[in-house]
Amino acid sequence: MPALTEAIHSQYDSLLILDFGSQYSHLITRRCRELNVYCEMLPCTQKMADLDWTPKGIILSGSPYSVYDDGAPRVDPAVFEAGVPVLGICYGLQEIAWCHGGKVDPHDRREYGRADVQVVRTGDERMDRLFRDEADSVPVWMSHGDQLSKCPDNFQVIARTDSAPFAAIAHTSKPIFGIQFHAEVTHSPRGKELFSAFVDICGAQRNWTMSTFIDKEIARIREMVGPRDRVLGAISGGVDSSVAAKLMHAAIGERFHAVMVDNGVLRAGEAKQVDEMLNKHLGVNVTIVDASELFLSRLEGVEDPEKKRKIIGNTFINVFEEEAAKLEAAAEEEEAKAKAEGKEQEAKGKYEFLLQGTLYPDVIESISFKGPSATIKTHHNVGGLLENMKMKLIEPLRELFKDEVRELGKLLGIPAHLVGRHPFPGPGLAIRILGPVTRGQVAILQAADAIYIEEIRRAGHYDKISQAFAVLLPVRAVGVQGDKRTYDQVIALRAAQTTDFMTATWYDFPHQFLSHVSNRITNEVAGINRVVLDISSKPPATIEWL
Numbered sequence: 001m002p003a004l005t006e007a008i009h010s011q012y013d014s015l016l017i018l019d020f021g022s023q024y025s026h027l028i029t030r031r032c033r034e035l036n037v038y039c040e041m042l043p044c045t046q047k048m049a050d051l052d053w054t055p056k057g058i059i060l061s062g063s064p065y066s067v068y069d070d071g072a073p074r075v076d077p078a079v080f081e082a083g084v085p086v087l088g089i090c091y092g093l094q095e096i097a098w099c100h101g102g103k104v105d106p107h108d109r110r111e112y113g114r115a116d117v118q119v120v121r122t123g124d125e126r127m128d129r130l131f132r133d134e135a136d137s138v139p140v141w142m143s144h145g146d147q148l149s150k151c152p153d154n155f156q157v158i159a160r161t162d163s164a165p166f167a168a169i170a171h172t173s174k175p176i177f178g179i180q181f182h183a184e185v186t187h188s189p190r191g192k193e194l195f196s197a198f199v200d201i202c203g204a205q206r207n208w209t210m211s212t213f214i215d216k217e218i219a220r221i222r223e224m225v226g227p228r229d230r231v232l233g234a235i236s237g238g239v240d241s242s243v244a245a246k247l248m249h250a251a252i253g254e255r256f257h258a259v260m261v262d263n264g265v266l267r268a269g270e271a272k273q274v275d276e277m278l279n280k281h282l283g284v285n286v287t288i289v290d291a292s293e294l295f296l297s298r299l300e301g302v303e304d305p306e307k308k309r310k311i312i313g314n315t316f317i318n319v320f321e322e323e324a325a326k327l328e329a330a331a332e333e334e335e336a337k338a339k340a341e342g343k344e345q346e347a348k349g350k351y352e353f354l355l356q357g358t359l360y361p362d363v364i365e366s367i368s369f370k371g372p373s374a375t376i377k378t379h380h381n382v383g384g385l386l387e388n389m390k391m392k393l394i395e396p397l398r399e400l401f402k403d404e405v406r407e408l409g410k411l412l413g414i415p416a417h418l419v420g421r422h423p424f425p426g427p428g429l430a431i432r433i434l435g436p437v438t439r440g441q442v443a444i445l446q447a448a449d450a451i452y453i454e455e456i457r458r459a460g461h462y463d464k465i466s467q468a469f470a471v472l473l474p475v476r477a478v479g480v481q482g483d484k485r486t487y488d489q490v491i492a493l494r495a496a497q498t499t500d501f502m503t504a505t506w507y508d509f510p511h512q513f514l515s516h517v518s519n520r521i522t523n524e525v526a527g528i529n530r531v532v533l534d535i536s537s538k539p540p541a542t543i544e545w546l
């Protein structure tokens with residue numbers, strides 16, 4: 001049995017996904033995890049020799065590149081010598097062919113959208129097993145402009161379409177497969193079965209569940225923190241940090257102390273609510289620190305969204321370090337007092353660690369995988385961290401998706417209304433106020449947002465929406481209120497529906513509801529004379545406006 005501090009990929013049979021920059025890469029990770037197989041995505045530049053774990057199989061993603069481009073991303077040839085099954089998807093298939101002497105060319109009939117592939121049975125079980133559960137025709141989703149014009153030696157066709165004769169190929173003796181279509185998107189309705197067949201080809205055990213994760217993670221945290229050190233928790237009252245806090249509390253009990261920072265850009269009444277919630281529902285020690293003056297002064301005049309995130313990320317760490325020092329000083333004082341009274345008291349450990357509720361998408365979106373995939377936003381808790389911070393980070397949820405965290409929360413006994421809360425970003429209203437952040441702007445947005453969310457709850461929409469909020473736009477528009485001309489600001493209403501927050505659609509409210517909310521906001525919030533509705537999906541938009 002491996003040591004318990006080992007990373008997750010050493011504790012579970014795991015697959016490796018090499019990301020060549022496709023917008024769908026993270027979906028491959030999700031599809032495998034839904035089959036209870038743990039997997040991790042790494043940049044395509046990953047060298048097998050530098051990997052400190054052994055995947056049970058490797059999947060090569062799609063890519064915006066063409067394999068014949070100068071500077072196209074290349075797979076480490078050792079991938080094909082690792083002795084584990086390999087599946088190439090779209091660009092991945094083309095790269096497999098390219099590396100094995102096949103030919104790839106731009107095609108005059110590009111395929112975007114739905115297609116039916118015809119399965120070709122070779123009669124050799126080793127090659128046919130990828131499509132073992134499929135009928136002769138499989139509906140799939142295509143998105144490619146290039147295609148194979150020559151099959152590499154030692155490979156055979158296992159599926160074709162009218163316009164792509166090499167829609168899937170398999171090596172004649174090694175477990176190497178390539179598919180031209182995107183089995184990872186939900187528009188490929190048989191995707192799950194295909195990944196399931198590949199998981200079996202890899203011989204991977206399907207034991208990645210949140211209930212096994214809890215025990216292993218608690219043991220891992222204990223091992224990491226040791227018998228004496230203490231952990232400070234960066235807790236927002238959001239789902240992620242509440243689940244992380246509950247896990248930490250289960251692991252080290254009273255040696256964990258949560259800190260919630262009022263950064264001046266929280267929603268109306270948030271700090272008070274969180275205080276009650278953490279004390280009452282989670283039984284965790286918590287300190288609420290009002291640092292709003294510090295945050296707002298540092299944000300003064302800043303408009304650039306990435307700068308806002310960085311300032312907030314850095315300032316959070318400054319505040320946490322200061323709090324840790326205060327708690328340590330208080331403990332020392334208490335010990336000195338006990339000693340003076342002749343009582344024996346063991347000295348408390350230092351706050352060596354900082355707990356954050358960072359999730360996998362925060363990491364994926366913040367870090368630019370060298371080469372193809374570009375940074376979208378620097379999440380304040382990943383790319384916005386203070387360099388040379390003193391405390392070491394503990395992020396138990398760093399490999400998990402939101403729906404996995406919610407399941408974990410339920411298993412840990414966190415009440416449903418907490419687990420079901422819409423996410424609220426750490427940089428808060430600062431990334432919903434377009435333009436400079438001032439106390440006045442914060443107050444306007446807080447008031448509009450509170451009305452919007454109150455009405456959403458009242459009308460029973462809350463649990464059907466993944467995330468809803470108001471945005472304060474940096475424009476002024478003319479209005480007429482009480483026969484007087486106004487020249488005021490505009491609120492945009494956003495409501496997104498998504499499972500993983502990586503792609504999203506907008507929620508379709510009844511007109512009646514929208515007109516009621518619009519009325520209330522313009523009547524009740526001074527400074528607003530217009531309300532607009534955001535009807536953009538992600539992509540091309542993102543969920544937040546900044």
Ligand SMILES: Nc1ncnc2c1ncn2[C@@H]1O[C@H](COP(=O)(O)OP(=O)(O)OP(=O)(O)O)[C@@H](O)[C@H]1O
Nearest residue numbers: 234235236238239240241261356357423424425426
């Ligand atoms: N006001 C805050 N005080 C202390 N820590 C915070 C605060 N806001 C965010 N954080 C830290 O930053 C992390 C990332 O924030 P994020 O909003 O993504 O997660 P969350 O607030 O825990 O959950 P949710 O996504 O449901 O809002 C949090 O898990 C927490 O560790």
Ligand SMILES: O=c1[nH]c(=O)c2[nH+]cn([C@@H]3O[C@H](COP(=O)(O)O)[C@@H](O)[C@H]3O)c2[nH]1
Nearest residue numbers: 309378379380423425426427501542543544
């Ligand atoms: O804690 C956070 N710090 C950030 O800097 C940050 N930026 C975006 N988000 C949240 O991430 C999810 C996806 O948002 P986007 O589509 O806007 O990237 C949504 O849930 C956003 O609210 C953040 N959360």
Ligand SMILES: NC(=O)CC[C@H](N)C(=O)O
Nearest residue numbers: 062063090091144145146
């Ligand atoms: N989605 C993809 O992986 C596309 C691969 C390559 N750029 C093509 O157009 O064929």
Ligand SMILES: [Mg+2]
Nearest residue numbers: 238424425426
């Ligand atoms: Mg949050």
